[in-house]
Amino acid sequence: MTVPVQTSPSRPAPAGPPARFEVAVVGAGAAGLAAALALARDGVATALVGRHGPPADGRTVALLDGSVRFLAVLGVWPELAPHAAPLAELQIVDDTGSLFRPPPARFSAAEIGLEAFGWNVENTRLATTLRAHARTTPGLTLFEADSAGLRHGSEAALLDLEDGRSLEAQLVVGADGGRSPLRTAAGLQTRTWSYPQAALTTLLAHERPHRDISTEFHTRTGPFTLVPLPGGHRSSLVWVTAEPAAKRLSGLDDRALAAAVEHQARSMLGSMRIDGPRGLVPMRGLSVARPVAPRLALIGEAAHVFPPIGAQGLNLGLRDAAALRDAVFSAREANRDPGAPASLAGFGRTRGMDARLRGAAVDMLNRSLLTDLLPVDALRGLGLMALTAIPPLRRAVMREGVLPRLGAPTLMR
Template structure:
């Protein structure tokens, strides 16, 4: 194992080069390296500090456990999401009663676990520093030139990297995607999202609560300790801007009122941010010797805990495709290797994108037929047992083409602690 930093002018070679040091890129690089694939991780560490957390669903937790990052580095700082509660606060004539979904109904102790994004990234980074078959290259990629047998990455500091497959995990404004010719569709919503961390007087009891308002979802997600939660407040663009300009005390009072004081008095207990509400999809997540994962391949508004969980499924699925080719002596960057990955990821991303988009637009529509359909759907999920359980299972982890390291029955304890 060697983690020597190459000198300027060096050319480093590997089977796979992952570009991007966020959670998706780190997870992909770790998964490939632990499967015995010589891998380079290219990118500088960029700490997350805007009050965002991530609700890691059960499949993502299984993946992180397989990578060795979960039990000691993340689990002690994560809160279980044992119950999901949805409250229609839209003012609709067809407003259904609050719906509560219990993880125990599908045999889980929690649907997922909520952790601060910065802690997740640092945990993966710590594992990457000591992983066999993984070399960290602390530099930005300036350009990528795909060749017949390898692709060449030119780094901003003058060094070069050669790999048979380049993985673009370089974010929503991905330079690798932009240079690849991959077709992109982008859209936006007339909304913004406020994110922060709250302390509150009443315990959350491991219940994640989502209010469906006419401006978008308002979500409180448990954090460890019982009296802290993360906030994602989706509202109109102007309202989001005004909220972001409030001082801490006034913002806490606004959150408390919007939450119907269900958690008592609140105060701001961490950094905060304002997130644009936009989406992005690609015609294909692959090009010649290139695979895109995470936000380089799809961008979601912060609704429904789909964004990073989908990115981790990208990483786990890519690991399956590449390691199968590597073990069989086939080219991990060849089109035949990437075609199956591309088909499965397109389907997963498009289904999740459509669901998030439909929910958000249904709240904004303010049309009686749309309100009626949304209300009937939530009522059906609340009262029809088989449908209820099927929706919960699919929300936690799609069963079709689930990546190997995310599947149930891999010997993990059901209690993720």
């Protein structure tokens, strides 16, 4: 049995024999950082491997209520809250031109007893805040280098780093992104797909206040979404459209792009100004048949990739991180090796199901917008009208969207 050894969280891990840990998390994005913090804060000797910072691409994340609860438990939320805007209401506008176009639908978080469905914060600030906490968390050792390979032993896995060091862990967590080397090396089966679209992202300043309302226009080329940012007169943009059009828009100067955004938004927020960097995100998806292998568990985009629709991607990754913490603690309580198949079986089953259900919903919405078949338009319109007209159904869907009740991780309840 591997004996965990804790090293200083603020000093580089020493060269020489492999340092030993219960869990090694590979990947220093938001999901990996959250998983490492959740484990270390409760006494699990944890290593965090990775050095890549987030790009400044004008992207934000709408952290749903369960994710905010998780970050609050980790002690991160108080620092993020002043830089986040509440999403108190969601407005959906059908702009497809369909014969079955329903009237705009509005959903209020107050109806399900919440101040907000979630809180919108810039990705860069989220990652930077998580990283700062990781540097000062006892029991969490940072290896600021890329992983170079994973070898399996009977009682532990040996992780090699590109700088020549190595470490040993009973469980390795792959949070190393959509092109995960750990997933590839483990031979885990994946399914990938793409859409004939791209998403333009940026930050906007606008004349009229957003009043904490997130607005999503459903168009024939994809959703066009304006999400509130702090201050009342700033929002983040996710404009999903045909790939050639997205590339053309991304090449416009700030004045021309702001005018295009204002036109697409029907001037509902008045005049616009580009107020941050831009990003162009490919519209693709990835799923893993089973996010576990011997001594390996995948979380975040290593396990599932979503197009930027419906605020599902990172929130799902944070649920992975919280659920992984539960799996490790269940193994501890049963005096089991956290990397053993029996310890990972439940995690693999529940996380795989959650990802498949969310992925199917996002895929169905996006594909329904791209087709002009009248029966599809009718079903989409009737569904939105039913949500508007039937309060119990509306409340059930809102609650499920914020946090699934079945199998919700402990730190998100």
